[in-house]
Amino acid sequence: MLENSNATANLAVKDLAKARTFYEGTLGLKQVDEMGGELVVYKSGDTVINVYHSQFAGTNKATAVTWMVGDEIEPIVKSLKSKGVAFEHYEMPGLSLNGDIHVGDGMKIAWFKDPDGNILSLVG
16 A cells, blocks of 8 residues: 555754754755745655654654665764764664674664654664
8 A cells, every 4th residue: 555655754852953053954855845944844765754853852752864875874974973973872683883884684773862862763
């Protein structure tokens, strides 16, 4: 039923101006739409990410968005770190930590948070 439909990530934030600084300035996403000062839509690859104001921002304790970056994971992590992004380190079965990148089972993954605590990840 939905296998041919695109999906959109939705990220709740408390301060839309602060979120803009992070998503545009730090992550380099381009705004493609805005709705009533309460929602900003960003282009990311062939998809979009909705960043919207909500009183429930920061309550999700699981990964909210994952970018599939392939072999670019190391330079992207380095670039984000140079912009002040702090990476999360988790105890994950089958994965070991190599710097800020978890490695194992043919996969590389790095987790970080936006200013509201939304958990974001890069997978290589």
